[in-house]
Amino acid sequence: MTLSCCGLGVATTRAIAIGPVFMLDRNPLRIAPRSIDPATVPGELQRLEDALAAAQGALRTVRDQIPHATPVKVAEFIDSHLLMLEDAALVDPARALIRERLFSAEWALEQHRMTLVKAFEDIEDPYLRGRRDDLDHVVQHILGFLLGERIPDSEEDTDLNGCVVIAHDISPADTVVLRQRRVAALVTEYGSPLSHTAILARSLNLPMVVGVRKVTSYFRPGETVVVDDESGVVLADVDADILAHYRQRIRVLDERRAHLRRLVREPSLSADGTPVSLLGNLELPEDTVAIRANGAAGVGLYRTEFLYMNRDRPPDEEEHLAAYLEVIRGLEGTPVTIRTLDLGADKQVDGDSATCPLACNPALGLRAIRLCLKQPELFRPQLRAILRASAFGPVRLMIPMLSHIRELDAVLALIEQVGRELDREGLAFDPHMPVGGMIEVPAAALSAPAFTHRLDFLSIGTNDLIQYTLAIDRMDDTVSYLYDPLHPAILRLIRMTIEAGRAHGIPVSMCGEMAGTPRYVPLLLGLGLREFSMQPGSLLEIKERVRGSHIPHLERATGELFAHLDDHEPEQFAQAIERICS
Structure with missing residues (x-):
């Protein structure tokens, strides 16, 4: 068995493709400085x-x-x-x-x-x-x-059916055209799995691996390659045994997808009959199609930051309202949880740097609800739009990055004030719209019992909770290996939050990456989590794990784990976790 080339990148769709290479010459144009008269x-x-x-x-x-x-x-x-x-x-x-x-x-x-x-x-x-x-x-x-250097459509007469297209980068427009021409997969040197191109590829069920450095120098036009979009690997010069292995994996994946599709209309119940709510995270209004197609019970996290990007001034109330109504109507009556603005010193509104200067440590600076309370002129239009949207369907409002009760009280007072304004103006809204808070920092988890007295629901944002608890920048390659969702401190904070909600009769969901990882489902069910929110593509796998789980058994096993949490050596702790998650 021989391998002469292996490219490693970032997977986007969990699929595998095999086909001949077609090199798409989309080199970035090099611009030289030039002055004019x-x-x-x-x-x-x-x-x-x-x-x-x-x-x-x-x-x-x-x-x-x-x-x-x-x-x-x-x-x-x-x-x-x-x-x-x-x-x-x-x-x-x-x-x-x-x-x-x-x-x-x-x-x-x-x-x-x-x-x-x-x-x-x-x-x-x-x-x-x-x-x-x-x-x-x-x-x-x-x-x-x-520059008069538009790349000619030299490939217009080329048969691309079944080809693996390799390029420095691919735009959404290129992606649409290539999908129409029935290419098998896309591989790029640049790009992010959260770029519009990658999101579009997922929507079109087109395998794509991004971020393969020097990819255009690794492969030759016409050679057969394997694109493993489960692991982010691209293989060339593969022998017959490897090709046979991947063709078998494609058959298995196709069968598994067909099996998962049968779960769309099945109830989300554990093996012992406990209902578990499975919701979708929404990045853009068009993602409602995927949420409905995968049978989500609604939206557990609608990120609204896209409304603020690529512009010189924030969106107004009507623009907010139009975006929210598109989602509400697209989901036909299922609940939509709208998270308020989560921008800040590290994620600025374009053109607003003068009022929000860069912080020395952006992750700990003026961001999310802190920014909104500091700049009510930025926050009020969104609050008004969310309240108005609640008249058209089941809407929940969610506050990000809470850490103090006084922050929450300030937000609730502002919501009440905006509601009175809408009343005076004769604009309809739901006066009983549920308001919840995200548990993303250790202080919020430790204060969860106090938050439950003022809120209608809680949602655990594990991405930031892990990052802040372990003092790790998950985007920093030098320390990202320490990013551990199963760290005992993380499990304690998750359990503490769930128990606070249960004690005060309010629901607790989880909307971070942990909620969309099948391996963690038994542990989270054992901890008491009954509402998961995730990327739509993960919903059916999570449902499968839920339906195969016996919750009373998992609760006993998790209880035993916590009873001896401090007694375990790291290896014993890992073994105990594995027994629950297996």
């Missing part, structure tokens, strides 16, 4: 306008070619790039550089892009940081027309 400024500005119009036209052509039978709203991904092209914040600074510093149009646009990229790189949240890819795609699109 003052007399040519009007002409340079017109060049920029012409390139902008041509880029918009090209994207509209792709959007209009999307088949009407496409089962997901893929056009909205193209529309998001069109909106960026229409956003003055993208091009106006480039126009100013042309006028004031006599930069060429392409150099002005590239300089502004680099400024925006630096802002994105300072963002901690991986989903929001992934929007940097969209910026690059849009700018490269304009630059191609500016």
Whole structure:
């Protein structure tokens, strides 16, 4: 058995594909500094306008070619790039550089892009940081027309059916076109699993591995490769035994998917008949399609930060309301939990850095509910929109990053005040809309009993809870190995929160990555968790584990684990956890 090449990247769809390589030449355009004569400024500005119009036209052509039978709203991904092209914040600074510093149009646009990229790189949240890819795609699109170097569609007459497309990067528009041409998989050198391209690939059930460094130098056009999108591996020069192994795995995966699809309409009950609520996390309004397709009982976390990105001013009340109503109507009566703004010193509203300067330690700075209380002019439009949306369906409001009771009291007072305003204006809302809080910092978990007296529900955000409890930046490769969801301190905080909710008769959910990991389901059920919220693609696997679990047995085993939590050596503790999770 021989292997001459193995590329390692980040998986996006949990699938496997085999096919010949097609190299898609989408090298980033290199822009050299160039100054212009003052007399040519009007002409340079017109060049920029012409390139902008041509880029918009090209994207509209792709959007209009999307088949009407496409089962997901893929056009909205193209529309998001069109909106960026229409956003003055993208091009106006480039126009100013042309006028004031006599930069060429392409150099002005590239300089502004680099400024925006630096802002994105300072963002901690991986989903929001992934929007940097969209910026690059849009700018490269304009630059191609500016330089007259639009990549010709040389592959237009090439049969791509079953091919594995390898490129430096792939835009959402490229993804739509390649899916129509029935490619088997995508592999890129750059990109994030939370980029719009990766999200779109998942929506289209198209295997994709991103972040394979130097991928275009590893593989040769036409050679057969294996794309293992379960583990993020791309293999080349594989022998017959390896190909046979992966073809068998494809058959097994296909059978497993068919089995899981049969669970969509089955009740979410444990083997002993205990109901367990399975909800979906929502990144963008178009994700409602996946949530419904996987049988979620509703939305346990609707992240609203996308509304604030790629713009020079925050969204107004009506824009908020329109986004929320799209989700409410798309889910046809199932509950929607809307998390209020979770931006801050590390995840700034574009154009708002003057009022929210970068902190020395952004993760501990002015962010989430702290920022909202500091800047009520930012917070009020969202509160008004969420309350108004509650008149159209079952809406819950969720407050991120609580740590003090006084923060919660301030938010509740503001909600009450906004409700009185809406009453005076004759605008409908649900006066009994449930309000909950996220347990993301140790202080909140330790204060959970106090929070339960004021809130209608709690939701454990394990990603941040683990990070803050263990003092680990999970995005820092030098310490990420210490990121441990099963650390005894984490389990204690989770159990403490669940028991506080149970003692005061309010539901407790979990919306972090831990909730969408099948291995942890028995342990979490044993700890008392009865509401899980996760990425839609994980729902059926979690349901399968729930339906195979006997909760009274798991509660006994977990109780025994906690009774001797301090007595276990690390190896004994790991063995006890494994017995529960197996």
